[in-house]
């Protein structure tokens with residue numbers, strides 16, 4: 001369908017709110033988007049910018065599933081299949097993202113939002129970043145970028161990311177920060193696969209896309225993007241980056257990070273800037289959802305039948321995973337815990353439940369914990385190991401953390417009280433009221 005067609009579709013269905021009065025990119029658009037979350041909003045009149053801004057587009061699994069015309073339960077198999085059955089996008093020579101090629105770079109003309117009071121500056125948060133290494137080829141991921149001049153950003157590059165490996169190897173990389181993307185490209189950018197895999201091929205397997213050669217760098221970029229900021233990221237000099245709100249909704253610290261120098265800006269004629277609120281639902285869904293298939297596959301590899309995985313927003317869509325299994329042996333819970341931690345190494349707490357528990361309902365999961373769990377025999381506490389740098393409680397600098405797996409499944413042989421929820425009689429209320 002693509003970004004544009006999707007916007008038109010939700011508009012026609014009356015699902016898109018519009019703000020026509022003038023709004024500021026500083027602390028106003030982000031406030032409105034947060035207040036109205038998860039409703040999508042288009043801002044038609046931005047102070048100091050000719051461009052429109054849209055936000056809250058893909059905040060829930062239901063919305064993403066409806067974009068792909070599947071049910072939420074089909075998302076994990078669909079993502080798994082796209083990762084294994086990747087396909088090359090069609091290369092075109094004319095593309096909407098290059099309708100306008102700006103003659104000079106002035107980032108102040110773009111609606112780069114200032115999100116929260118203590119932020120270090122205006123931030124790009126929705127860009128899918130494309131780069132290339134001579135040996136490994138192209139890579140896609142996300143890197144927030146804090147504007148500090150008319151043509152430069154400090155960009156957050158977590159150590160260990162493929163982008164970081166490429167940068168350490170080459171010292172400098174050509175990049176394209178692509179803004180205004182459909183979910184297939186956003187999800188592909190957020191997926192971690194083997195180094196050397198061009199995630200645009202995952203995007204194409206999810207929904208076919210066209211790519212075009214970037215205007216000033218040797219990269220293939222999504223033809224339908226709204227904006228493309230081309231240039232180079234280099235290590236020879238750093239700049240302070242932050243503070244900025246991260247996935248946990250807490251402020252991340254200031255770090256010295258590499259610089260992204262913008263050399264060329266291209267965009268569509270009436271380009272729409274995609275806002276993405278840091279730490280909010282859309283950020284969470286894009287971070288967590290691509291890890292669900294990897295947990296699903298790793299649990300299945302242990303020999304335990306995994307039925308579903310939810311990396312839930314209450315766990316910041318990163319630190320907690322709820323894994324539903326079809327338990328056949330007493331060891332299955334513990335095997336599934338180990339599989340889940342292998343499938344998502346940043347995860348801190350894993351909860352294994354039976355098939356009668358609704359993994360999308362926190363009350364149901366807590367019920368399983370209350371009625372089926374005994375800490376001395378059903379809990380795995382791992383020795384300290386590297387977890388998530390996002391977790392404020394992990395050891396600062398080293399991200400060392402204590403990971404715990406909770407086996408909330410019921411025993412296969414029951415001695416004493418039943419573990420099942422009792423059924424009430426089913427009645428037809430129309431007969432009585």
Ligand SMILES: Cc1cc2nc3c(=O)[nH]c(=O)nc-3n(C[C@H](O)[C@H](O)[C@H](O)COP(=O)(O)O)c2cc1C
Nearest residue numbers: 141142143144156157158161162190191192286287
């Ligand atoms: C909305 C969003 C924002 C993100 N911001 C950053 C960031 O600023 N820096 C970073 O290193 N990773 C960030 N990530 C995570 C990585 O982009 C993501 O884990 C990616 O899969 C890593 O790709 P790789 O496996 O090719 O290294 C973000 C992810 C999302 C979905």
